[in-house]
Amino acid sequence: MKTFKPIILLLIMLFATACSSDDDSATVTDPVVSQRFSNLHAPQTGGQGQPVGGTFTKFDFSTGQITTSETEWDIAFRGTTIAINGGSVTGTKDxxxxxxxxxxxxxxxTFNDVKEVPETSEFLQDSDGAFAIPTGSGNGWYNYNFQTNIVSPIAGKILVFRTRNNRYAKLEILSYYKDAPTSPDPTLNEGRYYTFNYVYNPNEGDKNLEL
Structure with a gap:
């Protein structure tokens, strides 16, 4: 009996140590982030037959903020054009x-139905002469009505990104006009102001985009 009790105690201690070791090695994941960003200003110069130029407004998913960093950015906006920090320059001015x-x-x-990055997804990067997100009315995220002069996001167009640090995000553009009016009037509502919803997974390599 005197020998039996120490053995039992030793087994209990070994079991507790093993459990503690398993807990320590368990992967800790950060929660998926869901946010709305309003009025990201994306001005441009030129247009109306003149060469388009001007600085792109850069956005960083990891901070959820606009940035002026030359390296710590994921996507960038100018007018209706969206550039990404991957691939090569397209040859576009500025x-x-x-x-x-x-x-x-x-x-x-639909935004909510994009719950993870598809395994068969074909991601693109910017390249000489072409943006990964196509430009022009009806080609990418928007339609342009030449009669009303209104830029409208195309319903159901969801942008999915692999970020610069191998995280994943999805984004839905809601409006191209300041304060996101329900029925924009280009004579009253200033354009080139993006409002969008996005979901960002801060865990490296994790393709889950569901909250």
């Missing part, structure tokens, strides 16, 4: 240098 590995995927779905 565009930022690409020094990250961001890639983009344009999906047709």
């Amino acid at each position: 565009e930022p240098l690409r020094n990250g590995n961001v890639a983009a995927l344009l999906m047709t779905d």
Whole structure:
């Protein structure tokens, strides 16, 4: 009996140590982030037959903020054009240098139904002469009505990104006009102000985009 009790105690201690070790090695994940960003200003110069130029407004998913950093940015906006920090320069005037590995995927779905990055997804990067997110009315995220002069986000167009640090995010553009009016009037509502919803997964390599 005197020998039996120490053995039992030793087994209990070994079991407790093993459990503690398992707990310590368990992967800790950060919660998925869901946010709305309002009135990201994306001005441009030129247009109406004149060469387009001007600085792109850069956005960083990891901070959820606009940035002026030359390296710590994921996507950038100017007018209706969206650049990504991956691939190479397109040859567009005043565009930022690409020094990250961001890639983009344009999906047709509802925002809530894009719950993870598809395994068969074909991500694209900016390249000489072409943006990963196509430009022009009806080609990417928006339609332009030449009669009303209104830029309208195309319903169901969801942008999915692999960020510069191998995280994943999805984004839905809600409005191109300041304060996101329900029925924009280009004579009253100032354009080139993006309002969008996004979901960002801060865990490296994790393709889950569901809260």
